[in-house]
Amino acid sequence: MTSFSSAPKRKVALLSRIISWPVRHLQQAVGSLGDLWRTPFTSVMTVLVLGISLALPATLHLFVKNANVVTEQWHSASEISLFLKASVSDQAAQNLVKRVQLFPEVAAVEYISAEQALADFKILSGFGQALNYLEKNPLPATVIVTPTQRASQSEAAKELLAKLEKQREVDQGKLDLEWLTRLQAIASLVEDIVIGVALLLCLSVLLIISNTIRLSILNQKDAIAVMKLVGATDSFIQRPFLYSGVWYGVLGGLFSGITVSVLAYYLASAVEKLTHLYQSNFELQGLSFDEYLLLIAFAVILGLAGSYLSVRKHIRAIEPTTD
Secondary structure, eight states, X not given: OHHHHHHHHHHHHHHHHHHHHHHHHHHHHHHHHXXXXXXXXXXXXXXXXXXXXXXXXXXXXHHHHHHHHHHHHHHTTOOEEEEEOTTOOHHHHHHHHHHHHTOTTEEEEEEEOHHHHHHHHHHHHSOHHHHTTOSSOOOOOEEEEEEOTXXXXXXXXXXXXXXXXXXXXXXXXXXXXXXXXXXXXXXXXXXXXXXXXXXXXXHHHHHHXXXXXXXXXXXXXXXHHHHHHTTOOHHHHHHHXXXXXXXXXXXXXXXXXXXXXHHHHHHHHHHHHHHHHTTOOOOOOOOOHHHHHHHHHHXXXXXXXXXHHHHHHHHHHOOOOOO
């Protein structure tokens, strides 16, 4: 009878323990937020420092993101110009266009006849009347080949150029690879700088949160000693400080996202004026919703890691005295 009657009690105790676990965590999370509220100056200064520290790599990421968009647009400008032989007829040129369109590395092909090239040159050069005295058209027919995004890379574009120059109708091919190579090198350098700066600032965030939590622990040293004296475990004592690190991360991440959004909005008009000068419709892109969530989540991870490093060391070192 005793074993049968104790079974429901064990189930009730287990159910009570399962229910009380999230309740205790919620109480300690809210209590840690109240601790931050009771020290507003320290909390606000810490959140501002964290937000600004995270805003710099986030802004650099935004710069790289928009630079990649511009680079993708410029890849379409990495066109290959094929100057055809003077003896090539329009029919032969059209056959060349059809063959080139079948290449997997080619995204688009445009044929410009010699007559069309001369007419365009008259309009753009301003020598329309003088060019009428020419006995024959000096400009060759041209085929403009736009590579795919993969084939727009430096080495791939060079291989495509060599492949096109082997066509019997082609007299000469031209592709300016130098600017494309420089652009890719600059983009790679900027990405490396962003990664390096982000790592340094993340390390500074860890140190800031760790030091803030350390000071909070030292301020409550006597209370922690009393809690240990009455039987509280280290994990129970550590939990509010860990939640404090989480709250620092949440608030710092929100402030960082707001800072980046304000900066992007401020720069958008200046970028729009600049792109209009180059007859471009480029618009500055801000952080997406997913990037906002990722920024806050990353800030929370840093806050939790910084607080964990501090509590594991300092709370263990505090022991109650029997004096």
